[in-house]
Amino acid sequence: MSDIAAHPVAERSTPLSLAGLSAAGRAVPVSLLAALPGLVYFAGYDHLAYGLGILAGVVLAGLLIAPKLSALGASSAAGALRERHGRTAAAVAALILVLTTIPLIGAEVSFIARVAANAVAVPETWAVLGMALLIALATVALGEAPLRVLSAIAYLLLAASLIVPLCLIAVKAQGLVFPHFAFGHALADLHGIEEQLLEAGVVDFDTFSAHTAPFIRLSQLDVFALVVTLALGVAVLPQLLAALATRKRPAVTRLAGAWTALFMMLLLVTVPALVAFVKLEIYGLVAKATPLAELPAWLEAPLRSGFVHLYGTSLHLLDQVTDAVRAGSENADAIAGAFSADTQALGRWQALDPQIQEAMVASARTLVAEPSASSWTIYLTSVLPAASAAAGNETAALTQAALVIEPLGLVFAIPALTEHPAEISLLFAAAAVCAGVVMAASLARSVSDLGFAAPSGEKSRSHPLLALVVVAAAVGVALLRREDLVTLVVCVFAIAAAGLFPALSVGLSWRRATAAGVVAAMIAGAGTTGYYIVATTFFPATFYATWPQLSNAGEAAIEEFSTLETEAREGENDEAREIAAKALQDLIGGTPSREGLANWAGVDRASSAVFGVPAGLLALLLVSAVTPSRRRRSEAGDAQP
Amino acid sequence: MIEIVLGLLLVAGAFIILTGAGDTLGLSNIDFFPLLGYGGTGFILALGILLIAAGLSRRAMQRHHERRHTIRSARLTAAAFLGAASLAVGLPLAAEPFNLLRLEGFPVGYYLAAQGGLIGLVILAFVWAGRQNRIDAEGAGNE
16 A cells, blocks of 8 residues: 555556557447447437446446456456455356457457458458457467557547548538537537428338437436446456556556546547437438439448348348349349348348349349449339338338438448548548457457466466457357347446446455355346346246236236237137237337337346346345355455555 | 434435325425425435435544545545446436527537536546545555
8 A cells, every 4th residue: 555655656657648548449349339329320319328338337447446456466357356255256257257258259350340341342251250360360469568559549540430520521511610519500400300300290200219309219217227237337348457457556547547538538429429410411311302213322331331221121232132143043032042041131131022122133133244333323223212112102202211220330321421431431440440359359368367277376377278269259159140239249248247346346345245245246146137138038928927027018018918828829720820929929029119028127138237236236245244254355455445 | 423414304304205204294285296306306315325424434434543544435436436327327317407408509418418427427537536546645644
């Protein structure tokens, strides 16, 4: 302690601002960061909760958790728990860290592979393998110092890829302004367009919500649960703690944490401003009833990314169909067969109306016969007319409901809205790949240095082979899971928060906490949240049957459930029973536009840390109260908060 | 001591408002719940708990001088944690009435969630770090 006091900010091998910049570059997975504009575009006010949750998590990591790790001389959660509570606690923490790190790296690989595949036009599977190789190399070959530099570069590239297009779009819309403050006028204009669309009755309430109105897509409870999950999940992310706790004096760690929060804040305040200008542009097209045949060229890039769809179609899907036709598939069934290895493409293909499938096959044949033909022109003139006709859109004009932008899709539209689309696209691709590789390599390195195997008092050994195994497993996740990466990442945050936050926040500072209590907290927390996520995802019917009294299902939904259950069991024929069973499955498990019955109090599975964290804290308090402490270091524990 | 008494009164008041126990105390004509709602009542409850905690920690510091550093650190951590929770959770949940006001085109509630809360969290982080470092330095000086 006296050491800290004598040199409260003495440990400055690098300026703290640079340390914060470097930590900010690997604070949050880029697959989540890049989705923020799309999330705010979709739900407006309600999804501002993401930014608040992430920044609160960075603050807690830098000011609450990382200083505790520094005080114990550890750079990972498992190392700190080993120092304070022994090897069993460290082993359980290590297991949770490995299980949460694999999907996080998988999401990073999946996203940056998609970005790279778009940028250099290579098949996505090859891009996945290429990115995995890059991450493995960075994990094994780069030392901590080069990784820190690379991380700072990644932050600067990420900041530039958001702030530069924001400035360009804002100048185009409003002249020379400071966009972070001037976007209020864009919000006012957007509000006017939204009212115009509402008055014209051309909005689809399943996908439309007034941008600045609160609690339309999410309830107050959802917002609360989401912020808590993100904050506590980010607070225990291993790569962030490792980046901050490399300094051995808590005082210096705290200041580095505050600088990290400042740099993250600069990124996060840019997102709502950027979205306001982009949404104004897109809704302007809808308000003008732009004919589909005359869509602006800037929509080409997002439609080619595969994250943006018009009536369920996209240029990405047309490219995939063209490849299948080139390989010999001649009709819709043959193309479905060709997509059998790609469940995402197969799902999208099978969801299309036969009329649209036919138009896409015909367009693909034209593109195969005339390789010089523009796929964008053919898409506009052949596919979209068929798609709008199948949807009953007689005017063949762009509608708000027709254009579906996935969370990760908006970042592909942003460069196209500037006057320098090629340069901004390249900047974004470089930023995403650099940040993704740094993030994934940092995660893998944090696993390699778990430190639970080394005896107390000795420097923990690094296990690069374990890191490579984790990267290999993550590649498997990336190849299997290519959509809804945001839900995947937030679910992982929920498990990490529930498993580790009680142990790291209370278990390391409460002097009466015992090893058994900490182990119980991790198992109870991760177990509760893990059970909720797995059961509501894969066994919703069993979950609802077990906990019907805890569901937020209303009377009408319960009645519908009883009717469908009876119909599924006693329907007139097999077909009726099958239809009822499918409807029952949707009712219990939920659909994108309707919450399922399988829940506790209506909380989304991705926000389920709100159950796991209290369970973990309760287990820690109760088990610590009834078990004797084996490693009493009360004075040392008192010395640091 | 005065903090603890005031805190207990506020907690009791919050419970009376929540449960409608005013009837049994002959206060049925004064029903504050429609005026305050869950948010306002929760605020009174939280203020009461904070006052009690502040009073207890002050007493603990007077009685156990050797644990002064630990208690001050714990108090700062609790206060900072509450501050972070208010900015990250409380602010977005309380936005609706603020949205009635517009400033430079911004609905104020939206602005607070989009930028105000984030800027507040960063200020909190620097204040928290500075204060904790000062507590550590003073603790080490006393030792």
